[in-house]
Amino acid sequence: MHPAQTTARSADHRWGEYHDDVVSLHWRLILAPKRIQDYVLAHELAHAKYGDHSESFWNTVGTLIPDYQDRRESVVLMPQAFLCERDVSR
Numbered sequence: 001m002h003p004a005q006t007t008a009r010s011a012d013h014r015w016g017e018y019h020d021d022v023v024s025l026h027w028r029l030i031l032a033p034k035r036i037q038d039y040v041l042a043h044e045l046a047h048a049k050y051g052d053h054s055e056s057f058w059n060t061v062g063t064l065i066p067d068y069q070d071r072r073e074s075v076v077l078m079p080q081a082f083l084c085e086r087d088v089s090r
């Protein structure tokens with residue numbers, strides 16, 4: 001849960017990505033509401049522990065963002081990008 005660095009990027013269609021201890025966030029996330037920014041960050045940090053979207057993964061997200069399900073729906077409705085390639089909802 002301690003990424004070595006956080007980077008901003010625009011080269012792909014993901015809001016966020018976790019890979020090799022680096023959380024990458026889409027630059028458009030700056031324009032999103034803070035509650036969405038927090039959710040995306042918590043989602044990617046949870047991938048530091050779990051590489052999938054298992055129940056344990058969502059439990060970890062839930063400890064960081066108790067109302068993550070509401071926020072997750074908001075992210076899914078945002079057309080510009082999707083959360084991560086592993087997100088089975090898209």
Ligand SMILES: [Zn+2]
Nearest residue numbers: 043084086087
């Ligand atoms: Zn994910």
